[in-house]
Amino acid sequence: MYEFDFERPTSVADAVAALGTEEAQALGGGQTLIPTMKQRLAMPAKLVSLTGIAEMQGVRRNDAGELCIGGGTTHATVAREARDAYPALADLASHIGDPAVRNRGTIGGSLANNDPSACYPAAVLGSGATVVTSNREIAADDFFEGMFTTALEDGEIITEVRFPVPEAANYQKFEQPASRFALVGVFVARFSGGVRVAVTGAAEEGVFRWHEAEKALSSDFGPGAVEGLSVSADGMIADLHGSAAYRAHLVGVLTKRAVAAAAG
Amino acid sequence: MPKDGGIGAASKRREDVRFLTGTGNYTDDINIRGQAYVHFLRSDVAHGRIEKLDTAQAAAMPGVVRIFTGADFEDVGGLPCGWQVTDKHGAPMQEPGHPVLAQGKVRHVGDPIAAVVADTPEQARDAAEAIIYDIAELPAVVDMKAALDPGAPKVHDELESNLCYDWGFVEENKPAVDAAFEKAAHVTTLELVNNRLIANPMEPRVAVGDYARSTDESTLFTTSQNPHVIRLLMGAFVLGIPEHKLRVVAPDVGGGFGTKIFHYAEEAFCTFAARALARPVKWTSSRSEAFMSDAHGRDHVTRIELALDADNNFVALRTDTLANMGAYLSTFAPSVPTWLHGTLMAGNYKTPLIHVNVRAVFTNTVPVDAYRGAGRPEATYQLERVIDKAAIELGVDPIALRRQNFVTEFPYETPVAVTYDTGDYNATMDKLEEIADLSGFDARRKESAKRGKLRGLGVNTYIEACGIAPSNLVGQLGARAGLYESATVRVNATGSISVMTGSHSHGQGHETAFPQVVADMLGIDESMIEIVHGDTARGPMGMGTYGSRSLAVGGSAMVRATEKVINKARKIAAHLMEASEADIELKDGQFTVAGTDKSVAWGDVTLAAYVPHNYPLDEIEPGLEETAFYDPSNFTYPAGAYACEVEVDPETGKVTIERFAAADDFGNVVNPMIVEGQVHGGLGQGIGQALLEGCTYDENGQLITGSYMDYAMPRADDVPFYQVDHSCQTPCTHNPLGVKGCGEAGAIGSPPAVVNAVVDALRSGGHDITHIDMPLSPSRVWTAMQG
Amino acid sequence: MPRVTMTVNGKPVSGEVEGRRLLVQFLREDLDLTGTHVGCDTSQCGACVVHVDGHAVKACTMFAAEAEGADVTTIEGIAAPDGTLNAIQQAFQDHHGLQCGFCTPGMVMSAAALLAENPKPSEAEVRDYLEGNICRCTGYHNIVKAIMAASGQDVNAIAAE
Numbered sequence A: 001m002y003e004f005d006f007e008r009p010t011s012v013a014d015a016v017a018a019l020g021t022e023e024a025q026a027l028g029g030g031q032t033l034i035p036t037m038k039q040r041l042a043m044p045a046k047l048v049s050l051t052g053i054a055e056m057q058g059v060r061r062n063d064a065g066e067l068c069i070g071g072g073t074t075h076a077t078v079a080r081e082a083r084d085a086y087p088a089l090a091d092l093a094s095h096i097g098d099p100a101v102r103n104r105g106t107i108g109g110s111l112a113n114n115d116p117s118a119c120y121p122a123a124v125l126g127s128g129a130t131v132v133t134s135n136r137e138i139a140a141d142d143f144f145e146g147m148f149t150t151a152l153e154d155g156e157i158i159t160e161v162r163f164p165v166p167e168a169a170n171y172q173k174f175e176q177p178a179s180r181f182a183l184v185g186v187f188v189a190r191f192s193g194g195v196r197v198a199v200t201g202a203a204e205e206g207v208f209r210w211h212e213a214e215k216a217l218s219s220d221f222g223p224g225a226v227e228g229l230s231v232s233a234d235g236m237i238a239d240l241h242g243s244a245a246y247r248a249h250l251v252g253v254l255t256k257r258a259v260a261a262a263a264g
Numbered sequence B: 001m002p003k004d005g006g007i008g009a010a011s012k013r014r015e016d017v018r019f020l021t022g023t024g025n026y027t028d029d030i031n032i033r034g035q036a037y038v039h040f041l042r043s044d045v046a047h048g049r050i051e052k053l054d055t056a057q058a059a060a061m062p063g064v065v066r067i068f069t070g071a072d073f074e075d076v077g078g079l080p081c082g083w084q085v086t087d088k089h090g091a092p093m094q095e096p097g098h099p100v101l102a103q104g105k106v107r108h109v110g111d112p113i114a115a116v117v118a119d120t121p122e123q124a125r126d127a128a129e130a131i132i133y134d135i136a137e138l139p140a141v142v143d144m145k146a147a148l149d150p151g152a153p154k155v156h157d158e159l160e161s162n163l164c165y166d167w168g169f170v171e172e173n174k175p176a177v178d179a180a181f182e183k184a185a186h187v188t189t190l191e192l193v194n195n196r197l198i199a200n201p202m203e204p205r206v207a208v209g210d211y212a213r214s215t216d217e218s219t220l221f222t223t224s225q226n227p228h229v230i231r232l233l234m235g236a237f238v239l240g241i242p243e244h245k246l247r248v249v250a251p252d253v254g255g256g257f258g259t260k261i262f263h264y265a266e267e268a269f270c271t272f273a274a275r276a277l278a279r280p281v282k283w284t285s286s287r288s289e290a291f292m293s294d295a296h297g298r299d300h301v302t303r304i305e306l307a308l309d310a311d312n313n314f315v316a317l318r319t320d321t322l323a324n325m326g327a328y329l330s331t332f333a334p335s336v337p338t339w340l341h342g343t344l345m346a347g348n349y350k351t352p353l354i355h356v357n358v359r360a361v362f363t364n365t366v367p368v369d370a371y372r373g374a375g376r377p378e379a380t381y382q383l384e385r386v387i388d389k390a391a392i393e394l395g396v397d398p399i400a401l402r403r404q405n406f407v408t409e410f411p412y413e414t415p416v417a418v419t420y421d422t423g424d425y426n427a428t429m430d431k432l433e434e435i436a437d438l439s440g441f442d443a444r445r446k447e448s449a450k451r452g453k454l455r456g457l458g459v460n461t462y463i464e465a466c467g468i469a470p471s472n473l474v475g476q477l478g479a480r481a482g483l484y485e486s487a488t489v490r491v492n493a494t495g496s497i498s499v500m501t502g503s504h505s506h507g508q509g510h511e512t513a514f515p516q517v518v519a520d521m522l523g524i525d526e527s528m529i530e531i532v533h534g535d536t537a538r539g540p541m542g543m544g545t546y547g548s549r550s551l552a553v554g555g556s557a558m559v560r561a562t563e564k565v566i567n568k569a570r571k572i573a574a575h576l577m578e579a580s581e582a583d584i585e586l587k588d589g590q591f592t593v594a595g596t597d598k599s600v601a602w603g604d605v606t607l608a609a610y611v612p613h614n615y616p617l618d619e620i621e622p623g624l625e626e627t628a629f630y631d632p633s634n635f636t637y638p639a640g641a642y643a644c645e646v647e648v649d650p651e652t653g654k655v656t657i658e659r660f661a662a663a664d665d666f667g668n669v670v671n672p673m674i675v676e677g678q679v680h681g682g683l684g685q686g687i688g689q690a691l692l693e694g695c696t697y698d699e700n701g702q703l704i705t706g707s708y709m710d711y712a713m714p715r716a717d718d719v720p721f722y723q724v725d726h727s728c729q730t731p732c733t734h735n736p737l738g739v740k741g742c743g744e745a746g747a748i749g750s751p752p753a754v755v756n757a758v759v760d761a762l763r764s765g766g767h768d769i770t771h772i773d774m775p776l777s778p779s780r781v782w783t784a785m786q787g
Numbered sequence C: 001m002p003r004v005t006m007t008v009n010g011k012p013v014s015g016e017v018e019g020r021r022l023l024v025q026f027l028r029e030d031l032d033l034t035g036t037h038v039g040c041d042t043s044q045c046g047a048c049v050v051h052v053d054g055h056a057v058k059a060c061t062m063f064a065a066e067a068e069g070a071d072v073t074t075i076e077g078i079a080a081p082d083g084t085l086n087a088i089q090q091a092f093q094d095h096h097g098l099q100c101g102f103c104t105p106g107m108v109m110s111a112a113a114l115l116a117e118n119p120k121p122s123e124a125e126v127r128d129y130l131e132g133n134i135c136r137c138t139g140y141h142n143i144v145k146a147i148m149a150a151s152g153q154d155v156n157a158i159a160a161e
Helices: A011-020 A033-038 A075-081 A089-094 A105-114 A121-126 A209-219 A244-264 B014-019 B121-130 B171-183 B227-239 B265-277 B287-293 B376-394 B398-405 B425-435 B438-450 B471-476 B510-522 B550-576 B601-608 B671-694 B745-764 B777-785 C024-032 C085-093 C104-117 C121-131 C142-152
Strands: A005-007 A024-027 A044-047 A060-062 A067-069 A128-135 A137-139 A160-164 A170-174 A181-189 A196-199 B036-042 B048-054 B066-071 B112-119 B132-137 B163-169 B186-194 B206-212 B218-221 B246-249 B281-284 B300-308 B314-326 B355-364 B454-463 B485-491 B497-501 B527-532 B583-589 B590-593 B600-602 B626-628 B639-648 B653-667 B724-725 C005-009 C012-016 C049-052 C055-059 C071-072
Touching: A005 A089, A024 A060, A024 B639, A044 A137, A060 A075, A060 A137, A060 A181, A067 B600, A075 A105, A089 A121, A089 A170, A105 A160, A105 B745, A121 A181, A121 A196, A121 B066, A121 C104, A128 B281, A137 B163, A137 B206, A170 A244, A170 B132, A181 A244, A181 B171, A181 C104, A196 A244, B014 C085, B014 C104, B036 B121, B036 B265, B036 B287, B048 C071, B066 B121, B066 B398, B112 B121, B121 C142, B132 B206, B171 B314, B186 B218, B186 B601, B218 B265, B227 B265, B246 C121, B265 B281, B281 B527, B287 B527, B300 B376, B314 B376, B376 B454, B376 B601, B376 B745, B398 B425, B398 B454, B425 B438, B425 B454, B425 B510, B425 B639, B425 B653, B425 B724, B438 B454, B438 B639, B454 B745, B485 B550, B497 B510, B497 B550, B510 B550, B550 B590, B550 B601, B550 B626, B583 C012, B590 B601, B600 B601, B639 B745, B671 C142, C024 C049, C049 C104, C085 C104, C085 C142, C104 C142, C121 C142
Parallel strands: A005 A044, A024 A044, B036 B281, B218 B246, B314 B355, B497 B527, B653 B724, C005 C071
Antiparallel strands: A060 A067, A067 A160, A128 A137, A128 A160, A170 A181, A181 A196, B036 B112, B048 B132, B066 B112, B163 B355, B186 B300, B206 B218, B206 B281, B300 B314, B454 B639, B485 B497, B485 B626, B583 B590, B590 B600, B639 B653, C005 C012, C049 C055, C049 C071
């Protein structure tokens, strides 16, 4: 990879300052960025590691009852520490990548990257979570702006993600056989005010909400409610691992399964 | 009772200790003081003419030692091909040149254009990016059928076409085969693809070249299955270095599976550059680079037809195959779809008339060569798939149809030019039915149905030809090498032994299993024997490890050399005990005189050989070291029967392997633990081919599956525990150990079992499906179910 | 160049590293601990797994500078000082859980992390945990068996003949 300067600040303020220079880039767990840099597809002049910032670590409940996860918290930590408070989220985290990847990869890094096949975007959008950054709060519905694109500005760091905890939820991932990323992943969450369904892996524009299913499930939260519903194959990813029609079909299958698991 | 040593014992592997403690010595672990690093600038287009190649600016970059291009290699040879196939008209195959670095044209993505040698790997890569070049892209030839169109662009301008050869086998039988089809009661036809694979040993290739100006000696450390072969090919054909000035070392090698047989450009480059620069030069492949520079495997497209009479006897078989050679002829590429494939088309069956036609085709893709099984998996897959399809069409039990047509009398001369010396295909099928619990399948299918899953059963047999090969025979067939093996048994004065073998161990456990044989013959402890391999400076010329040949050929050479040692030791013992040589017996490490209580120990005899004070110097020389070269008189023919049970999720198309059983006949077995491990590994790769793996190019010759992100490697959760059995043993009749070889069986026998099982599962769900091409990914299976 | 200091296999070590120096390069090239291997460049094969502060990580996907102050254990550091294999290493030998040996260091380090988290894993749990460790030789059968044996479970019944 290309040479770069490396900094490992211990506070968000220092990190923001370090990121203020030209061609500086934040480094979360590096599980996507480092392989990208090895291919010389990214060439930051400076990498600012966020792994040394204690205030961005950990899982807690706030006064509003939200589950708050520090932006630098690893998937393994979420899998372990969110288990009681938000089992569906912990379960999702426990199936990202592999154990060694989960020990380094972070929620903030995953969300900032917004890989169209990543799992966390489905949980964040499906939960209606709030992404807290170094200078503002962004609602999940406003955060994801398409494949590898988010509302984040240059130098803006995800410091925390606040998840409202649903009454019931489940995430179903159908793995792409090689990468083990989601070929399609569906996150279903039932709140007192309604149901949210978020789909990852399937669409060229990245994670999206399946409003039709949400509406049906909000009035009848059972697998039967989505029987017969389908998403359009238009805009779905088509590649070696599955056609657009196949992905659209899987959205229906996985939604049904997620609802059955959440309702069960 | 399990033995605790010698032949038949599950001796624990001694090599494991270094691998388990991180103290192995793989090629990338070798660093020579002062070494420089090479980075290859590789073509990013599949086909093009190099219009401009300007290295001046790059050469001035920090740390750059020198930049080499094709022009630097104009005075040396190209990479040679080791097998010349003669086509059905008697003409030799078309054989293009294969330069070390591209000259004039690039012919596949990954073709090396230039090589930058620098002080560090990053400097080399930085400079490679600074090379200014211009490639005028030409239309790429990717699809084999299109490559044979009269107007197709040519991969090699100097050749007449993209057809390497058109091979018919056995060509004289063609009219009789065609006539049998005319008269057949039933003909089953199947068109199928044997998917292109990438071997993917976990250790990427590495080469370190070194040169000593003081002695004019070159050394190459390389990840090879056959260092002597590399020395011969590279020394004699590419660089013009005589053997005594060239040493090739293949230390611990992290898996091969065929793809580390071949002589590669990077090996020649590092050796050449080290001489040119008088400085060690190292290349370590990244995995991404491996995908576009390691030889690929398989990649056949076949139409197969099976003719049956009214009683369901196989009466004739006819195939028409296109085999991809890629852009250049890799070392043994021409032999794979021909002699390693056509000769196995009889399978386990007494089909009297067979004709095989193979057209080998050049395309703008990475060269294709042997991968675990090499030709035999392709033969087995076609045959065992078409038989299952015939059983469906005829409404008969697929196992019964197979049994009815088994070869049952041996030796059996096939209509495709080989003679099976021994076997018992009903025995392995009986054993399979037992270990696979086939009688319990219906109950398991019902249980799966309760969970909404479609369960299927697939059964097939396989036969392979191993232990390549009688040199005089393969010479007639076009091999440009002999295929014997060598061993030197060096007995030291205190009785310990070093065995220098030409076989190479890169996972097979030779360091453990080979001593078991010698220990058994001498009656001494295995720990007194060490195996030396992988270094042309330490052992006699040897041909290396591939085609499941190490024990059958290399082990036989070792037996012959040990027999010579025993013969000489008996003379020494007779002298020491003042007895007749004819009365000397060797048992448990003691020489005794028959009918007396006289004895001398092994160590006394070996000491006498090196301290010959009381010694028959007038009859024999001092010392105790013998060499043997063993050239087999036939191939060996391992065979077996495999069963796979799958569940298919009808909603997603996902296939899971629920059970897999393998009943193999490997003849005698030296170390059953290692044999089972070899079968397990083969099954993993065969299941990988059937469900997961497939190398894919787009229409422009860009490699779509260029990393593990898209090329699906089998993981632990893709496979089950396997039931394996090797208790059916019909020992090979023509080698001294009675062994047949076990390294490739699993990869050969398993793909059809998986596909047969998936087809069975889908049919049980009411889908009128008779074939799906591998890999049976969820999307392919789901798409097939949509009709 | 910045200096990095860490503990590797119980010994304090330090060295000057460029920012881009990966932990695996630091281990293999600077410390000559060549037991940790590199089998891919997409963070998937797991041949490079080591423990950092007790957690399994891919040493090819972590910069050396990020291990500042960390306690790192590699395959070279898990046998007893006299060379006696630990329970996992011994089980791999006893059950033929390795062939070419290239993936083995990563497998053993992942297995050690698994058993630290889950002392008696089921077959499915072992297979799931090895998602990030690719072996091309063994078909995984004997690896899974060895790990279950190392956890003290009776594996004699597995695929009995």
